[in-house]
Amino acid sequence: MAMREWGGSLHLTFRLLPTPSNNLKAFLESDGLAPAAVLAKLPYEARRGTNETATARRYRDGRQLYQTAGLLCEDAGHVRVTELGTTLARWLDIMNDKNVVLLGRHAAYALAACQLRNPSETGSGYDPDVEVFPFSFIWRAMLQLGGRISSEELDRSLFRVTNEDELGVAMADIQRARDADDLSRLGTRTLGDNDRIIPWMSLASFGWTLIDDKRTTGTAYYQIHPGAVRLLRDAVQIRHKHRDFPSVRDYVTYVSDSAALPPDLR
Numbered sequence: 001m002a003m004r005e006w007g008g009s010l011h012l013t014f015r016l017l018p019t020p021s022n023n024l025k026a027f028l029e030s031d032g033l034a035p036a037a038v039l040a041k042l043p044y045e046a047r048r049g050t051n052e053t054a055t056a057r058r059y060r061d062g063r064q065l066y067q068t069a070g071l072l073c074e075d076a077g078h079v080r081v082t083e084l085g086t087t088l089a090r091w092l093d094i095m096n097d098k099n100v101v102l103l104g105r106h107a108a109y110a111l112a113a114c115q116l117r118n119p120s121e122t123g124s125g126y127d128p129d130v131e132v133f134p135f136s137f138i139w140r141a142m143l144q145l146g147g148r149i150s151s152e153e154l155d156r157s158l159f160r161v162t163n164e165d166e167l168g169v170a171m172a173d174i175q176r177a178r179d180a181d182d183l184s185r186l187g188t189r190t191l192g193d194n195d196r197i198i199p200w201m202s203l204a205s206f207g208w209t210l211i212d213d214k215r216t217t218g219t220a221y222y223q224i225h226p227g228a229v230r231l232l233r234d235a236v237q238i239r240h241k242h243r244d245f246p247s248v249r250d251y252v253t254y255v256s257d258s259a260a261l262p263p264d265l266r
Contacts, residue, residue: 039055070256104210113240116134123251131242154200157186
């Protein structure tokens, strides 16, 4: 059955600062490699186990996470790292909280082009009339709602949005629920598990550089980082037309190209 609510298929989170995710560099330096070769480079994770299924998931979950962000894809049995992914790889050793905004602006342009429904294995499972730009929608909701949003508000309202018109309704509903101090007005939860919400926000924040997580804010809310407010206001002004792409590679390349990267940002 085709999905209409946002899915919870992402199993890993994406972090750049203060330390990049431990598998990120291995993936970004794997252009042209087969999945087995990439898997051999990935750090071992004891919590995931050693059986064949758990081992295969180490590659699959990482590929899905970074593909969702437009950093890479798998095509014809090999990993293809995009221009955005290659640029991020160059930045990993020099990135800090002062210079990350230079790359973050272009990353936001790319993330604004991401579609919930797309040719990937997960993206192709959505109903044909779902036209959602998930990261742009999250930013627009946060900007409208005081620069912040909670897991409950995401799960009970935003993750049910299927188009532009419903986004406006969801933002109004969230504000009314806040005013009444009653989140139950938003209905039941969709994912129902905070661990399935965090991956979405780790991507929307571009590795926690654009949005502060709840451990940083010390509240129940994710908050737009003060230095990223204007950047995200600019990014949400770019309204992409929802498209059907012939392949995953075409789609991910489009997302990367939307970053409008200069030749070298270092």
